[in-house]
Amino acid sequence: MVEEQDERILAELQKDGRATNQQLAETVGMSTSACWRRVRALEEAGVISGYSALVARERAGFATSAILHVSLERHDVKFVDEFVARVTQRREVLECFATTGDADYHLRVVVRDMDAYNRFLDEFMFRIPGIRHVRTNVILKEIKTGVALPF
Amino acid sequence: MVEEQDERILAELQKDGRATNQQLAETVGMSTSACWRRVRALEEAGVISGYSALVARERAGFATSAILHVSLERHDVKFVDEFVARVTQRREVLECFATTGDADYHLRVVVRDMDAYNRFLDEFMFRIPGIRHVRTNVILKEIKTGVALPF
DNA sequence: CCATATTTGGTAATATCTACCAAACTGGAG
DNA sequence: CTCCAGTTTGGTAGATATTACCAAATATGG
Numbered sequence: 001m002v003e004e005q006d007e008r009i010l011a012e013l014q015k016d017g018r019a020t021n022q023q024l025a026e027t028v029g030m031s032t033s034a035c036w037r038r039v040r041a042l043e044e045a046g047v048i049s050g051y052s053a054l055v056a057r058e059r060a061g062f063a064t065s066a067i068l069h070v071s072l073e074r075h076d077v078k079f080v081d082e083f084v085a086r087v088t089q090r091r092e093v094l095e096c097f098a099t100t101g102d103a104d105y106h107l108r109v110v111v112r113d114m115d116a117y118n119r120f121l122d123e124f125m126f127r128i129p130g131i132r133h134v135r136t137n138v139i140l141k142e143i144k145t146g147v148a149l150p151f
Numbered sequence: 152m153v154e155e156q157d158e159r160i161l162a163e164l165q166k167d168g169r170a171t172n173q174q175l176a177e178t179v180g181m182s183t184s185a186c187w188r189r190v191r192a193l194e195e196a197g198v199i200s201g202y203s204a205l206v207a208r209e210r211a212g213f214a215t216s217a218i219l220h221v222s223l224e225r226h227d228v229k230f231v232d233e234f235v236a237r238v239t240q241r242r243e244v245l246e247c248f249a250t251t252g253d254a255d256y257h258l259r260v261v262v263r264d265m266d267a268y269n270r271f272l273d274e275f276m277f278r279i280p281g282i283r284h285v286r287t288n289v290i291l292k293e294i295k296t297g298v299a300l301p302f
Numbered sequence: 303c304c305a306t307a308t309t310t311g312g313t314a315a316t317a318t319c320t321a322c323c324a325a326a327c328t329g330g331a332g
Numbered sequence: 333c334t335c336c337a338g339t340t341t342g343g344t345a346g347a348t349a350t351t352a353c354c355a356a357a358t359a360t361g362g
Contacts, residue, residue, distance in 0.1 A: 007211075010206050014204050014206060016202060016203075017168045017169065017201075017203040018168065018202040020348085021350070030310085030311090032311085033311060033352095033353095034310055034311070036350075037309085037351095038309095046210060047206060048204050049207045050168070051168035052166070052167075053164035053199050053201075055199060055299075056198055056200045059196070060300055065248075066250075067250055067257050084294055088294060088295055091299075093297075094295075094300075095297060096294035097290045098294060099218055099290055099291060100288055100291060101289075106288065110300060135252065136251075140251060141249040142247075143235055143248060144239055144246055144247040146244075146246060147203050147205065148245075149245075150261065150262075181341085182343080183319090184320085184341075184344095191320090
């Protein structure tokens with residue numbers, strides 16, 4: 001089970017995923033070896049599923065992003081599985097959630113420009129079988145893009 | 152400007168944010184010192200805005216998440232700034248985007264359970280001045296939660 | 303309260319980071 | 333083409349960090 005000390009480690013590693021074990025041990029208040037073993041355990045238990053550099057979208061040349069509301073025509077496993085498989089594959093789709101509400105799925109898509117977004121729709125999204133409706137909500141401004149769980 | 156080699160570095164550091172400089176240099180095919188300097192430059196230029204451990208939401212005890220569509224009553228800077236300030240503050244709100252479409256904002260909120268979500272609405276969201284409408288779309292399933300830009 | 307299992311801090315060999323150097327490369331100007 | 337100044341490169345070595353191991357301390361439950 002994830003407990004008090006682990007949560008401090010997780011919180012800190014979310015803030016700085018490249019903190020050295022020594023820094024980490026100091027900020028959470030334990031010895032380097034104890035700290036190191038807990039981190040390792042969290043990794044092996046899959047609580048920490050990985051580490052990532054956070055790249056500034058615009059500075060890296062991705063000017064355009066959007067949130068898509070997608071509804072499927074029918075909800076056979078066949079269509080659903082196909083949709084999930086394709087969306088998982090496609091790297092422009094950063095996030096995809098099955099949700100309650102009007103749409104079946106919420107997707108966040110990131111591309112270099114509007115042209116690329118148009119191609120994304122034509123060549124990918126509109127060709128997925130069983131799609132009823134796709135509504136694009138262009139992202140005008142990123143107020144916040146966090147990854148850290150609120151421990 | 153971000154070029155070819157930098158993109159390979161960014162792609163790799165998105166996949167493994169704790170790759171050692173040696174591994175990284177090898178996979179992108181340059182010397183450790185050249186690689187290290189480029190990474191440092193990307194950090195200082197703010198292209199890499201940070202590093203983070205990716206924590207498995209459910210395993211860390213956050214069972215509930217939702218996507219909120221929020222509309223403001225009026226769009227005075229006063230209300231907008233207040234909304235942005237509060238939402239930025241609040242740690243349960245992982246993401247917030249100003250979008251085109253019916254709603255003004257899309258938020259992703261993560262909490263430990265439905266009870267906490269209810270409190271989040273009552274004690275936080277519904278008390279923000281100038282809110283016209285909040286629609287909750289509970290996340291039934293996370294198909295994909297990526298952070299890596301599609302280089 | 304005791305016996306056992308788990309977790310802890312310290313240590314030392316190994317691996318890595320990071321600042322520095324001289325050499326190689328780049329791209330204008332003549 | 334040739335030269336030169338400005339970058340970028342690879343190598344190196346001292347400082348730092350990682351990681352496996354041990355014995356001591358702490359928690360568990362009968």
